[in-house]
Amino acid sequence: MDLLMVLAALGAASIGQAADGAILLFLFSLSNTLQDWAMGRTKNAIAALMDLSPEGATIRRDGVERWCQLGEIQVGDLLLVRPGERIAADARVVQGNTAVDESPITGESRPVDKAVGAELASGTVNLNGSVEAEVVRPAGESTLARLVGLMEQAQTEKSRTETLTERWESPYATTVLLAVPLVFAGLHFLGGLETAAAWYRAMTFMVVASPCAVVISTPAVMLSAMAAAARGGVLFKSSAALDALAGVNTVAFDKTGTLTQAKMTLTRTVADDEPAALALAAGLEAHSEHPIAQAIVQAAQERGIAPQRVSDAQAIPGHGIEARTENGDKAWAGNLRLMQREGASLTPAQDTALAELNAQGSSTVVIGLGSQVLGVMGVADALRPGIAQAVAGLKAAGVAQEVGLSEYRDELLPEDKLRIIGELPAPVAMMGDGVNDAPALARADLGVAVGSGTDVAIESADVVLMQSDLNKLGGAVRLAREARRTVKFNLTFAFGVILLISPLAIAGHVPLPLGVVAHEGGTVFVVFMGLRLLRRQV
Known part of the structure; x- marks a missing residue:
């Protein structure tokens, strides 16, 4: 494109129109300056992230407190x-x-x-x-360092549209250069125009046929959308990922750690005296490291209930735990096998509650004292806050959910997830957080990882939700689809200007300065159409 502009300016000067050539170079340079400024706004994300790293920190090592450089930590x-x-x-x-x-x-x-x-x-x-x-x-492997690396990678990898336009840029420019002498020859020898007039029109044609606006149409949009998404906590590793998300209509969710918090929580307690039952359960489970036990202890702490003192606590593998109260009574907490072992039985209300908890997918714990059941508790992996709104947001964005919601599969190995992703209607996005999700994330048309996930999952994914907030996914889909629409509009506009102005230039209805204004104005216009996306929120 630079070559086309310089040749056009020299061509104008060669026929005594140096002023027109100067106007051409001035407007072309002004256009490039505006583009650099505009695109620079979207590329400042990396510089801003770099600035987040302090030069060093105060540390204590081997009992000695000192300040050290970032790389020494x-x-x-x-x-x-x-x-x-x-x-x-x-x-x-x-x-x-x-x-x-x-x-x-x-x-x-x-x-x-x-x-x-x-x-x-x-x-x-x-x-x-x-x-x-x-x-x-270490600092080089920190969250911030990984984020900077991903941003750098994102701005080098291109979408399919960008790759296509860049691939055709050089052949197109060559075609325009070869067409110039043909236009001149046709106007001069066939049209009977004087040499200077024919050459002038040929130079004007070369300017207006230059593909500046076409080439800049896509990156201006993609980088702006990626910057807006990053500001909202959604990191696209490439503009290709942004383009892929715009076409996704099926989303598969891993459950544990994605839809849920991967943290067991006490969901329900059914007992005549709930505080007393929870106090006894917490006293027993405080002697266990099992996640379900810890969930009960945590629930008692959050509700301000002091665990009941017990002694001689003993874990019974495959059953639960038992101990002695201060009165010497046997207290226990575990499954139905432990209850039967202790000769206890459920009341009708407790039996109904147990069935309801099992139907909800909760793990159940029966609390007893001697041969009496004091209560039944349900413990489950809690859903992430706002998951219902997140799914509603995806539906509103035009995405049909398939796995984990209207349809689900359980007890899946990594190879099972990989197979199912291949069976879902494409294009499909996969969201996960664990090492076992990495193959499916890589296999899907688009992999989405939550920021709280494992390093392997984040590296395998194309998009990272830095807040682990699934509500952001629906907003990201809407942003990606608006970016795709803007790219299509920009390309249609850019090609439209070329197709409209080029014949007029050959016919002599567009002087060189006006052709430059139309060409460079179109280039600046498509850039600012892309910049509009900087204001969007996910």
């Missing part, structure tokens, strides 16, 4: 993070409480409370408390 170091400081590496809080602004990474504007055991992501901002946190990943 090691796994196991203690970060000493004060209010207002950026967190330099992924770490886990070991002392103190605070609130953290995670919006640079997740797009979530509300501060997130952090207590002992909570995870801190690099690049986030400590707000109001001093904490000590143990580094769990």
